Amino acid sequence: MNTNERPDSLQRLVHPAPRAPQLTGLQETKSAPQPAPELWLAIHLSQLPLDIATRGHAERRACVLVEGGGTRQRILLANSEAVRLGIRPGMPLGAAHALGDVTPLPRMPDAEDRALAQLCAWAYQFTPVVNAVPPDGLLLEVRGSLHLFGGLHGLLSALRRGLRELGMRAFAFSTAPTPLAATWLARGRQAATVDTLAALPAALSALPLEALRLPSRQLQDFSGIGVHTVGDCLRLPRDGLARRFTPGLLRDLDRALGREADPRPACTPPARFASRLDLPWEIHHAQALATGMERLLHELGGVLRARSALIRTLDWTLHHRDGNAVRHRISLVAPSRDVAHLARLTREYFARQRLSSPVRGIELLAEDFEVRTTVETGDLFFCGRRADGADERWPQFVERLQARLGPEALKELAAVPDHRPERAMRLAQFRPSPRRSETKVAEQDDAHRRRRPRPLWLTRSPLPLPEQNGRPALGGVLTLGPERERVQGGWWEGADLERDYFIARDENGTRWWIFRELNGRPGWFLHGVFE
Amino acid sequence: MTLDEIMRRARLWRAGEASAEAGLPTGFPALDAALPAGGWPFPGLIEILSGPPGSGALRLVLPALAQLAQAQRWLIWVAPPYQPYAPALQAAGIDLSRVMIVDLDAAEVSASAGLARCGAAPQAGDGQVLWAFEQALRFPGCGAGLLWPGALETLTLRRLQLACEAGGTLGVLFRPSEFAAQPSPAALRLLLTPQPAADVLDITILKCRGGLRARECRVAL
Numbered sequence: 001m002n003t004n005e006r007p008d009s010l011q012r013l014v015h016p017a018p019r020a021p022q023l024t025g026l027q028e029t030k031s032a033p034q035p036a037p038e039l040w041l042a043i044h045l046s047q048l049p050l051d052i053a054t055r056g057h058a059e060r061r062a063c064v065l066v067e068g069g070g071t072r073q074r075i076l077l078a079n080s081e082a083v084r085l086g087i088r089p090g091m092p093l094g095a096a097h098a099l100g101d102v103t104p105l106p107r108m109p110d111a112e113d114r115a116l117a118q119l120c121a122w123a124y125q126f127t128p129v130v131n132a133v134p135p136d137g138l139l140l141e142v143r144g145s146l147h148l149f150g151g152l153h154g155l156l157s158a159l160r161r162g163l164r165e166l167g168m169r170a171f172a173f174s175t176a177p178t179p180l181a182a183t184w185l186a187r188g189r190q191a192a193t194v195d196t197l198a199a200l201p202a203a204l205s206a207l208p209l210e211a212l213r214l215p216s217r218q219l220q221d222f223s224g225i226g227v228h229t230v231g232d233c234l235r236l237p238r239d240g241l242a243r244r245f246t247p248g249l250l251r252d253l254d255r256a257l258g259r260e261a262d263p264r265p266a267c268t269p270p271a272r273f274a275s276r277l278d279l280p281w282e283i284h285h286a287q288a289l290a291t292g293m294e295r296l297l298h299e300l301g302g303v304l305r306a307r308s309a310l311i312r313t314l315d316w317t318l319h320h321r322d323g324n325a326v327r328h329r330i331s332l333v334a335p336s337r338d339v340a341h342l343a344r345l346t347r348e349y350f351a352r353q354r355l356s357s358p359v360r361g362i363e364l365l366a367e368d369f370e371v372r373t374t375v376e377t378g379d380l381f382f383c384g385r386r387a388d389g390a391d392e393r394w395p396q397f398v399e400r401l402q403a404r405l406g407p408e409a410l411k412e413l414a415a416v417p418d419h420r421p422e423r424a425m426r427l428a429q430f431r432p433s434p435r436r437s438e439t440k441v442a443e444q445d446d447a448h449r450r451r452r453p454r455p456l457w458l459t460r461s462p463l464p465l466p467e468q469n470g471r472p473a474l475g476g477v478l479t480l481g482p483e484r485e486r487v488q489g490g491w492w493e494g495a496d497l498e499r500d501y502f503i504a505r506d507e508n509g510t511r512w513w514i515f516r517e518l519n520g521r522p523g524w525f526l527h528g529v530f531e
Numbered sequence: 532m533t534l535d536e537i538m539r540r541a542r543l544w545r546a547g548e549a550s551a552e553a554g555l556p557t558g559f560p561a562l563d564a565a566l567p568a569g570g571w572p573f574p575g576l577i578e579i580l581s582g583p584p585g586s587g588a589l590r591l592v593l594p595a596l597a598q599l600a601q602a603q604r605w606l607i608w609v610a611p612p613y614q615p616y617a618p619a620l621q622a623a624g625i626d627l628s629r630v631m632i633v634d635l636d637a638a639e640v641s642a643s644a645g646l647a648r649c650g651a652a653p654q655a656g657d658g659q660v661l662w663a664f665e666q667a668l669r670f671p672g673c674g675a676g677l678l679w680p681g682a683l684e685t686l687t688l689r690r691l692q693l694a695c696e697a698g699g700t701l702g703v704l705f706r707p708s709e710f711a712a713q714p715s716p717a718a719l720r721l722l723l724t725p726q727p728a729a730d731v732l733d734i735t736i737l738k739c740r741g742g743l744r745a746r747e748c749r750v751a752l
Contacts, residue, residue, distance in 0.1 A: 394605075397670050401633070401663060411632040415617040425617035430631055454622065456589055457613035509725045510585035528616060529585040 035195045036177030036258070039143040043159070044186035045119075047170040048136040050079050052115040053105045055167025056277045056292030056362065062102045063280070066093050073104070079169070105280055109135075114276070117267075122166065122302035124269040126159065131179065131264045137186065139179050139264065152193060165298040176200065179264055180256040184230070187211040197258045204256065205231025212252070218245060273303050273311075273366040282321060282358035286350040289318075289362060293350070294343050296364040301339035309369035310335035314342065319361035326356070330403065334395040335370050341396055348403035398430065420490055420497055421458070421527060452485060453503065455513040455528030462525035465514060472514055472524035478504035487515075503530065555701060558594025562734065565748040566719070567741035571595055575718035575740070576668075576692040576702040580711050584612050584679070586725045587732050588705050590752050593623045595701065596675055600629035604674025604700075607667040609633045610660045612679050629674075633663045661687065668694035668702045675701040682710065689716040711737060 045051065049065050062081040066073045073093040085100035096102050116132050123130045126149075129141035142155060149155035156173055163171055174185035176194040181204060185192045188211035194203045207230045209222055221244075227233055233241070234253065242250045254260040277292045293316070304311060312335045316328040330349050336342065402410060410430035418424045465472040472478050481503040488498040498519035504512045513528035554570030556563055563569050571577060571592075581588040596606050606629055608615060617627055635657075660678070667676035668691060683704075695702045695718075704717070711722050720737040730752045736743055 393670075394672050397666070397672065398631075401666060405633065405635065405659060405663060409633060409635055411634045413615060413617050413620070413627050413630045413632060415621045415627060425614070427614060427632070427634075454619040455616055456619045456623075457584060457611075458616040459613055508582060508586075510583070512585070529613060531585060531587050531590040 036197050037143065038141055038177060039146070039175055039195070040177070040179045040182040041140045041142045041155075041159075041173060041175045042133070042179070042182035042186035043123075043138040043140070043163075044172045044174075044183070044189075045136045045138075045168055045170065046172065047077050047079060048115065048168075049107055049112055050077050050105065051168050051170065052111060053108070053278070053280050054079065055295050056279045057281070057283075058288070058291040061281075062087070062100060064093070064096055064102055064104055065107060066104045067107060076107070103280065108278070111278060112136075118275050118299055119166070120267045121269045121273075121306065122162070122299050123159075124267075124306035125302050126155065128266070129264070130267050132267060133183055137183055139183065141179075142175070162298070162302065165295070167295045176203070178256055178258045179262055180252060181258075184211045184256060187213070200257050201231075201234065205229060205234065207231075209233065212249075214249070218249070221245070269303060269306050271307075271369065273300050273364070273369075275299050276361060276363040278361045279359060282360055284355065284358050286353045286355050287347075289350055289359060290343075290347055292362045293346050293364070294339075296362065297339050297342050297346065300342070300364060300366055301337055304337035304369070307369060307371065309371045310337050311366045312368050312370065313366065314346065315365040315367075316346070317363040317365070318355070318359050319363065320355070320357045321360055322357045324356070325363075328353070333399050333402075336396070338396075341399075345399055345403045348400055352404060352406070402430075420487060421454075421501075422461075423490075425458070453483075453530070455511075455530045457529040457531070458513075459527055459529075462515070462527045465524040465526050467524060472504065472516075474504075474506055474512060474526065476507050478506055478512065478514065480504050481511075488519075501527070555595050555598065557591070558598075559591070559750045559752075561748045561750050562591075565734075565736060565743075565745040567739060567744055571701060572718040572740055573701050574695045574699045576688070576695045576704065576716075577719040577721070578688075578704045578706055578710075578715060578717045579721050579723060580706050580708045580737070581723035582708060582725065584705070586723055587752060588723055590623075591721075591723070591732065591734075591750070592675070592677075592703055593620075593625065597624040597626075599674030599701070600626040602674065604629065605667075605670075605672055606630050607633065607664075607673050607676045609664040609667060609676060609678045610635050610657075611677070633660075633667075635659055635663075664702075665691060665694045668700045669698040670700070671698050673698060673700050675703060677703045677705070679705045681707065685714060685716065692716045692718065 050063055053065075054061070054063055060081055062085055063079050064075045064082050064087060065077040067076045068074050071094070075087065075089050075091045075093060075096055077089055078087045078096075082096070082100075082102055085096075085102065087096045087099055087102060093104055096104075112135055116134060116136075116138070119138055120130050120132050123138055123140055127140045127142050127145045131139040133139055142152075145155060146152055149158055152175065159173070160171075172186050172189050172191060174182050174190055174192045174194075176182035176185055176192065177197050177200065181194065181200055184207055185194070185203065188207045190203070190207065192203050194200055209219060209228060209230065209232075212230070214222075222228070222233070227236065230253075238250065251260060255262040275296050277296055279292065283289055283292075300311075312332050314330040314332075316330070318326050318328070320326065328349065330345055332345070398410065408429055411427050412430045414426045414428070416424055416426050465474060465478075467473060468477050471480075483503065485501040486499070487501060488496075490497045496519060499515040499517060501513060501515045504514045506512065511530035512526055513530065514524055514526050517523055517525060554563070554566060554568030555573035556570040557566070566572075579588045579591065600606055606625070608630065610633060615630070615632065620630070621627060660680075664676055664678045667673050683706075688704075691702055691704075694700075708722055711720075715738070717738070718740045720739075722735040722737055724733040724735065726733060732750045732752060734748050734750060736746055736748075
C-alpha cells in the first residue's frame with residue numbers, strides 16, 4: 001500500500017486527462033477532441049506457438065499444443081483444422097486423439113522467444129518504434145507511419161499480408177493512444193481503433209478482465225466481488241483497489257488510460273539476419289522445403305527493407321535427422337532484396353539437390369548487408385517489361401539459370417589474337433557484368449588472319465582420324481582441298497605445334513577442318529567443321 | 532460456339548492470312564523474297580531441318596544473329612553440338628560480348644541424361660536443356676535462342692513457339708531432316724538440301740505462317 005500516492009491519485013480521478021497540453025488551451029475550446037500524439041498498434045498472435053511450429057509445411061494438419069506430462073497432458077491451443085474435428089483447448093490429449101488424427105506438439109519457449117524477436121525485426125519496416133510483448137504480442141507506434149501507408153486501413157492490410165507470408169495464421173489488431181490499452185484490446189479481440197485519450201475509458205470498459213492476464217488468484221477474487229470487466233474495475237474506489245490488490249494493477253490501469261507515462265524500450269533491428277525454422281515432421285524431398293524457405297525469405301525481406309539494405313549471399317543450413325548440418329551457399333550476382341527473386345533462386349538451387357537424410361530444421365543466415373540510401377524502385381515496378389530496360393533484369397535471369405544448371409554451365413566466348421587455332425578462342429565461365437564489345441579491338445589485331453578460312457565449329461580437342469591407304473578417313477576417305485595452311489610455334493609456352501591444316505570434304509559434301517601433325521605423334525586429326 | 536467465333540479467336544492461324552509479325556531480314560535476298568514477312572518471322576520459332584552440323588544451317592542464320600547482337604540483344608546457344616569457334620563468328624560480324632553458351636556437359640548435369648559429346652544431339656528427354664532454352668526464349672533481353680534437338684513432342688514445340696511470342700525472341704531449332712514429316716506449330720520450317728558445289732543451299736519451305744510466296748529457293752552463302 002502506498003499512502004503517499006493517495007492525494008495525487010484522488011486528484012487524478014477528478015481530472016482524468018492531465019496529459020492534455022496546457023499550451024493548446026485555445027484549441028481545446030473546439031468540441032472535437034484532438035487525436036493523441038501517439039498511436040499504438042498492438043498485434044496479438046493468439047496461436048503463435050502453433051503457427052511457428054507448423055509454418056514450414058505446405059501440408060495442413062490438425063495440430064494441438066499440449067502442456068503437462070504423461071497421462072495428464074492437456075490441450076493448450078488447437079489450430080483451425082483441429083477445432084474442425086471438435087477439439088477444444090482444455091481437453092485431455094487422449095480425448096483429442098479419440099476425435100481424429102491429430103499431431104501433438106510440445107511447447108518450445110526458446111523458439112517462441114526467437115520468433116517474437118524475428119517478428120520485431122521484421123516489423124521495423126513499418127515503424128521505427130517496435131516493442132515485443134512476450135510471449136505473443138507486438139506493439140508498433142504508428143502515428144508517423146499512417147501517411148506512408150495511406151492511412152490505418154492501408155497499414156493494416158500491409159501487415160495482414162506480411163504476417164500471412166510469414167506463416168502466421170491467427171492474429172488480431174487494435175489501436176489505442178496508449179500501449180497497454182492497445183495490447184488489452186487486441187487480446188480481447190475487440191479490433192478497436194481508439195484515436196483519442198477521451199474515448200479510452202469507454203472503449204476499455206466492456207473488456208473482460210482476462211485480457212489483463214492477471215494472476216488467476218486475483219481474477220478469482222474479482223469475480224468473487226462481481227467484477228468481470230475493466231469498466232467494473234474502474235468503478236471501484238481507487239484506494240480500496242490499491243489496498244486489496246497489488247498497486248501494480250492500479251498503475252497498469254493508469255497507464256492504460258494515459259494518466260501515467262508508460263515508456264517502452266525500442267527494439268533495435270539486428271545488423272545481420274539469422275533465423276531458424278524447426279519442422280515438427282520431417283521433410284524427405286528437397287522440393288518440399290520450399291514453403292519453409294519462403295517463410296524465412298519473407299522474414300529476411302522485411303529486415304532488409306527495414307534497414308534499406310541488399311544482400312549478396314544466402315547461407316542455408318539444413319539440419320538433418322542424422323545430426324548433420326549441411327550448409328548451402330547461394331551467391332547472387334547483383335545484390336537484391338526481392339523476395340520473389342530470392343525464392344526463385346532458392347527453388348532452382350534446391351531442385352538440383354538430393355537430401356542425404358530427412359530434414360528437421362532450416363536455418364537462413366545473411367550477413368553481408370549492403371546499405372543503400374537511394375530508394376530502390378525495383379521492388380515496386382518489377383513486373384514492368386520494357387524492351388530498353390531488359391538489361392536491368394539480365395543479372396537475375398543469369399542467376400536463375402546458374403542456380404538450376406550450376407554456375408559452370410554458362411560460358412562466355414571471346415576471341416584471342418593468337419595464330420594457334422585452339423588458343424584463338426577462350427571459353428570461360430560466364431560473368432553477367434556488362435562487357436565492352438571486344439569485336440573492334442580484336443578486328444584490327446587479326447585482320448590478316450581473317451583471310452584464312454576458319455570453321456564455325458571446333459571440336460573440344462583434336463580427334464585422331466583413322467587412315468585408309470595413307471589418307472585420312474571419316475566414314476569414307478576424305479577428299480583434301482588444295483589449300484594447305486602451315487601453323488607452327490608455341491615452343492615458348494612449352495607446347496610446340498607444327499601442323500598442316502586442310503579443308504577436307506566427305507561424300508555428303510560436309511567440309512571438315514583437319515590437320516596433319518608434323519611434330520611429335522604423326523597422324524591426321526579432326527579439329528573443326530565448316531558450315 | 533459457332534465456327535465463326537472459333538475463327539475469330541486470336542490463337543487460330545489460317546494459312547494464307549497475312550501475319551502480323553514483322554520480318555527480321557535474313558541477309559539473303561533470295562530467301563527474304565520467298566518469305567511472306569520479308570525475313571525471319573520475328574518473334575517466332577523457326578525449324579531448320581538439315582543433315583548433321585556442317586550442312587550450312589548455322590550460316591543461314593548468322594546475318595540475323597549479327598543484327599540482333601548489334602541491337603544489344605543476347606544470343607543464347609543452348610547445348611551446341613561442338614564449340615562455336617570465336618574467330619569465325621567474329622568474322623561473320625557477331626559481337627561476341629553478346630554471346631552466352633549454355634554448356635551442360637561442363638556442368639555434368641547432362642551426364643545422367645546421356646548427352647554424348649561430339650555431334651550427338653541432346654535427347655528430347657533432357658529436361659534441363661529444354662528448360663534453359665525456354666527460359667532464354669521467354670527472356671526479353673534475349674534476341675535469339677539456338678538449340679540442336681532431336682525428337683520433340685508437338686506440345687513442346689507449341690510451348691517453345693509461345694515462349695518466343697512471350698519474350699519477343701527468335702527461337703531457332705536445328706533438327707535432323709528426318710523430322711520433316713512431323714507436324715509442327717513453328718512459324719517457319721525449312722528443309723535444307725546441300726548442293727555438292729560449296730556455298731549453295733537449296734531450301735524447301737515446308738511451312739510458313741502468312742502463306743507461301745515460293746516453295747523453293749536457292750541461296751548462295
